[in-house]
Amino acid sequence: MAVTLADVAARAGVSSATVSRVLNGNYPVSGSTRERVQRAVEELDYVVNGQARALAAATSDLVGVLVNDVADPFFGILASALQTEIGAGAAQRGGGGKLAVVCNTGGSPEAELTYLTLLERQRAAGVVLTGGAVESEEHTAAVRARLVRLAASGTRIVLCGRPPLTGPDDGPPVTTVTFDNRGGARRLTEHLLSLGHRRIGYVAGPVERSTTRHRLEGHREALAARGLGPDTPEGAGALRLTVHGSYDRPSGYDAALELLRREPRLTAIVAANDSVALGVCAALRDRGLSIPDDVSVAGFDDLPFSADACPALTTVRIPLAEAGTRAGRLAMGRQSPPPGGVATITTELIVRASTAPPVTSGS
């Protein structure tokens, strides 16, 4: 049915091996032969069969990209940069550009393993795992085992925005690109403290995620540096004002109401991320509180919509596009892994209109 190498060979009056050589350009072929072959290729509209090529050469043109959900801007931006890097050079022959297989895991460990299996079937050249899910002991072990096996078969594995893999042999052939969540959270809370806030509520993400823990730790570090620890007298510290939820807007809405119920004198709320912060803002507005006059609000991630939110959100910028590009380069083997296998991406405090000094100073 479709045109094959043999057809091209017949037309050009050469053997199929020669056609293959011309196509791949990795063997010496005389000029005249090359031209004849190329003409035949064009005349027949020949397109190589990637499956056959992959099988014979034991290579793959696919790189997997696991995200919670590409519709979420956080993952969308990451995936976009990853795809662009992975596909780079696809235009030129031998450019090394590959196809990015994007998979929504929805944060489900099962879905993650399912997709890893599918990618293993396809003998993917690389796999980038972003975000992630419930980091249960069991799940982590299962994923770890799978990744080790994949890596052993030559698949490059990159974790992005996830905790590095550790385990028995302590040096799995997996590289990691993480964000400085702790530092960002610390700077953000320092910002609020230096504005004069003392009663700060914190809306955290799911407890079992390391991102949540790191951000919370940064927050607590900043508090502790001012002597506002978990043991500080009521009303001074903010730790008791932590509420956990998921990383979405509705969760932020509910959490804000819960925080206000527990401590109506709150002057600032730090959210797990920007989406949550939007929910917090909505809840505050519905309560008749103005931002930042009554309550300051801060987010995390600095997604594109944050600058246009109402009011513009103070947040911590994660350079997602750069992180994605970096992870993509690693997955493509275009860059050697960082020493220790872990690259940390720095974050930056972005101050906008949603934070201001508390009107009724509570210090």
Place this chain on the structure above:
Amino acid sequence: MAVTLADVAARAGVSSATVSRVLNGNYPVSGSTRERVQRAVEELDYVVNGQARALAAATSDLVGVLVNDVADPFFGILASALQTEIGAGAAQRGGGGKLAVVCNTGGSPEAELTYLTLLERQRAAGVVLTGGAVESEEHTAAVRARLVRLAASGTRIVLCGRPPLTGPDDGPPVTTVTFDNRGGARRLTEHLLSLGHRRIGYVAGPVERSTTRHRLEGHREALAARGLGPDTPEGAGALRLTVHGSYDRPSGYDAALELLRREPRLTAIVAANDSVALGVCAALRDRGLSIPDDVSVAGFDDLPFSADACPALTTVRIPLAEAGTRAGRLAMGRQSPPPGGVATITTELIVRASTAPPVTSGS
């Protein structure tokens, strides 16, 4: 190196054909043999080689998804729904779940063709083309030819949010899912007109895109229905107040300033989409104008951030997730094409806080 069918066969004491049959479950195999094979598969951690399978069975586990940029929420939502539908059933054996290959074309015709070639190489089972780019005569023809060839080789082609393909034979084997842009735009402008607005500026997208044209047509239809055509005396009609740009925020910012320069008495601005609308809002604010008191603003698409924008945006909702699911089903052959090959997704006017009656009535 890797475990192969033959290894499993040897271990189970059967032929490789039998193993294949057990794995695919499409041939009768006795219970005891089946069990023996399954045990061998598990003991050896066998994972089929998808490339070899694809080659032998002339099938493919890939479906291509072309978008302008997954980082853009519009495409992110579409891609997310597409991926979810394409991957559905991947967990069960024979569930038919496939892998979604997402490609950012950046709206470039060349990139689009490049990725189509790559997907053709991989003998993708289907390709979904969304968004798109400059719809030049030349490019359309090139893409058309490629799609016809792909379709001829059994690849299912679905266009989503693009004009249906037409041509010589007038019935290319390509199905299309379009949005009712014209109707949405008409209802939106009617909404503004019924609020009392008469001096309405329009910030359109790139001229050469059909989406732009359809939205503009809907807008003009609404105006014409009130007798406000291009020939209406100065100040009454809005057509002269059309500015073209691209579908992004900066473009909206510039366009809004331009519109105000041309007609300072403007009471409403309709934007090409929500991102553009955000730019328009920013420009108005920078000009010291309040929304909607001084000027009403409306967007298009109803992306998630629109409800949290400042103020919440009146817009036209496109059910992108449903459209993506629908397109995915078509690309997977899970649903037969609509009669005529074109399915139109209806749009819905969403009124929020960014539109209100003009304060100084200009009627």
Place this chain on the structure above:
DNA sequence: ATCGTGGGAGTAAGCGCTTACTGCGCTGTG
């Protein structure tokens, strides 16, 4: 006891490519 029947399993021929190995014809050297 013979034969037909049919379910279950093996044989082997590809699928379309890559690539190690071989071979051929030419040039340069002793």
Place this chain on the structure above:
DNA sequence: CACAGCGCAGTAAGCGCTTACTCCCACGAT
């Protein structure tokens, strides 16, 4: 003039699977 050396190109053996075809054997019918 014989022979080594080299640049090209052909031969053919896979890569790991699927599947048409064949074969075997147990079983029921005659």
